Amino acid sequence: MSDNVILEVQNVTKRFGGLVAVNDVSFKLHNVEILGLIGSNGAGKTTLFNMIAGAYPPTEGKIIFKGREIQGMRSDNVCHLGIGRTYQICQPFGAMTVRHNVMVGAFSRYKKRSEAAEKANEVLEKVGLYYRADALGSELTLPELKRMEVARALATEPEVLLLDEVIAGLNPTEVDIFVDLIREVKEREKLTIIIIEHVMRAIMNLSDRIVVLNQGIKISEGLPAEVAADPLVIESYLGGGQ
Amino acid sequence: MKTLKKFIPMAILIVVGLFVPTVLKSQFYMQSAIYVVIYMYWASSWNILGGYTGLFALGNGVYIGVGAYVTAVLFVYCGITPWIGMIIAGLVAGLLSVLIGYPVFKLKGMYYSLASIALMSVFELIFNNEMEIFGVYTGGPNGLRFPVTGRALDMQLSSKTSYYYLVLALLVIVLLFSDYIQNSKTGFYFRSIRANQDAAASLGVNVLKYKLTAHFISAFFTAVGGAVYVTTFLYVNAKQVFGMDLSFSMVLFCILGGANTLWGPVIGALLMVPIQQALRVAAGVELAALSSLIYGLALCLVMLFMPDGLLGAIKKLIAKRKTATVAPLAAAVTDAGQGGAEDE
Numbered sequence: 001m002s003d004n005v006i007l008e009v010q011n012v013t014k015r016f017g018g019l020v021a022v023n024d025v026s027f028k029l030h031n032v033e034i035l036g037l038i039g040s041n042g043a044g045k046t047t048l049f050n051m052i053a054g055a056y057p058p059t060e061g062k063i064i065f066k067g068r069e070i071q072g073m074r075s076d077n078v079c080h081l082g083i084g085r086t087y088q089i090c091q092p093f094g095a096m097t098v099r100h101n102v103m104v105g106a107f108s109r110y111k112k113r114s115e116a117a118e119k120a121n122e123v124l125e126k127v128g129l130y131y132r133a134d135a136l137g138s139e140l141t142l143p144e145l146k147r148m149e150v151a152r153a154l155a156t157e158p159e160v161l162l163l164d165e166v167i168a169g170l171n172p173t174e175v176d177i178f179v180d181l182i183r184e185v186k187e188r189e190k191l192t193i194i195i196i197e198h199v200m201r202a203i204m205n206l207s208d209r210i211v212v213l214n215q216g217i218k219i220s221e222g223l224p225a226e227v228a229a230d231p232l233v234i235e236s237y238l239g240g241g242q
Numbered sequence: 243m244k245t246l247k248k249f250i251p252m253a254i255l256i257v258v259g260l261f262v263p264t265v266l267k268s269q270f271y272m273q274s275a276i277y278v279v280i281y282m283y284w285a286s287s288w289n290i291l292g293g294y295t296g297l298f299a300l301g302n303g304v305y306i307g308v309g310a311y312v313t314a315v316l317f318v319y320c321g322i323t324p325w326i327g328m329i330i331a332g333l334v335a336g337l338l339s340v341l342i343g344y345p346v347f348k349l350k351g352m353y354y355s356l357a358s359i360a361l362m363s364v365f366e367l368i369f370n371n372e373m374e375i376f377g378v379y380t381g382g383p384n385g386l387r388f389p390v391t392g393r394a395l396d397m398q399l400s401s402k403t404s405y406y407y408l409v410l411a412l413l414v415i416v417l418l419f420s421d422y423i424q425n426s427k428t429g430f431y432f433r434s435i436r437a438n439q440d441a442a443a444s445l446g447v448n449v450l451k452y453k454l455t456a457h458f459i460s461a462f463f464t465a466v467g468g469a470v471y472v473t474t475f476l477y478v479n480a481k482q483v484f485g486m487d488l489s490f491s492m493v494l495f496c497i498l499g500g501a502n503t504l505w506g507p508v509i510g511a512l513l514m515v516p517i518q519q520a521l522r523v524a525a526g527v528e529l530a531a532l533s534s535l536i537y538g539l540a541l542c543l544v545m546l547f548m549p550d551g552l553l554g555a556i557k558k559l560i561a562k563r564k565t566a567t568v569a570p571l572a573a574a575v576t577d578a579g580q581g582g583a584e585d586e
Contacts, residue, residue, distance in 0.1 A: 053444055054443075055440065055444075074443070074448075075440075075443040075444050076443050076444075076445075076446050076447055076448045076449070079443075079444060079445060079446035080446055084444075085444050087441065087444075091438045091440070091441035092437075092438075093433065093434050093437035093438060093441070093442075094437060095433070095436075095437060095502070096433055096434070096437065100430065100433075103430055104430050104431065104434040104442065104445050104447065105445040105446070107427045107430055107431065107446070108445060108446030108447075111427060112427075113425060113426060113427065116427070116430075137437075152445055153444075153445075155445075156445055156446055
């Protein structure tokens, strides 16, 4: 099992001044699995993503990707190593077309414009956004923006993909479509995914395993059914049934 | 077909540009034409930094000054022709911009702009007050005069028309280069940094490296322009090249015409330089303030009603027209200036 580990978070802590956002969190990510990361607002989920993706270094602890310590590495280098991410609040390049947005990601693997364009078209096709390829980033609807976020990250050809609330804010029909999309992409690309999500139906459905954070501390880890039955999780996150 | 279409504006510029001297007979008008073209050139150089990459430098005139002084010193003391001197000057300015950019890029937005003004002011003070810099006599407020040789080999051309063709050639070069950059990986990275540098970094863009690249390119071209500019006068002094005027003008013309577009800076300078000159002539010395007032008012109006510049406003108008007939194509049209579709 252990040689199957692609990413390992070891005793990671992040302090912002007096606030401990992430407190001594450890977990392992296995090759080609979907790990759900859940917890209430302020639990430290996005902070954890930011540290893995290199937005800022952890205060303590190690992050190991394919046997290499990557904590504190610059985010563009992390991207080149093979970790892609999306943002909770979509960050489109508004004045650029959707295709050009995705090409920025593709340029991390392809030097030539024509190759990057080809890659972008391919990825847009995959996430079902090709019909909007010539629209400006600023013209997209929320579901389209979320697709573009995924497309841009996929264009960097990651091995590990960090999805930060790509489903939140979508209507139930779109949620189902997106769940299928994520699963499909994972299978086809042999991707390993960590997904932060509040939509329980989606996360329970998608995840192979789930890690639960509460106020920066990991309070549970296991199969979706196990986690959902964990009294600690029910009390702190899913809501205690008095 | 697509590439052919792209070169039509360039062809028009070159053809019209070549014919201008046959229409403008007087020396005064020829000098004005030189101003127009060199401002087009500087605004285009600034566009690479301020337009594409979104780094709002307000003191880029510093590179005009560095380019001018390096060229002058090399010619006056080492006898190196400005034809070579301008390239060395460009490289020196580029290097300076990288050295300065490195710490300055820790500053964001307004602070970055202020730092760039401060840098220029420091250079102006030094060059205006010190008679010697690093042991080389630069003349302080008296400036530095080029020895007259009258040889084309020393970039001392026989007529205004020749100088005009020289700056026109520079303009064409910077535009071709801008177009090339805009459509390359580097250009995509510039625009992604402009839009959102954190998102760009997460997609593999080395933000600092590309900011410094933009700085270097912009400084290089700006300095080469400065070298040619002072060679037309055979004289350089600090007030002339380090003043706020040049720095602000290149930014204003670029924004007025349409920053982040290839032709915006050209259109901006084409309209504003003649207006500026005409107002100056019309108002005379007594009413000099009036010309500035009218000029300022015109600026405010354009900024208010055309926030994307003249070219942006025209594009929007075309897009609106098209929306009425074929809605989905509007977006493609709006973006036509940035390289068109890529349906391979």
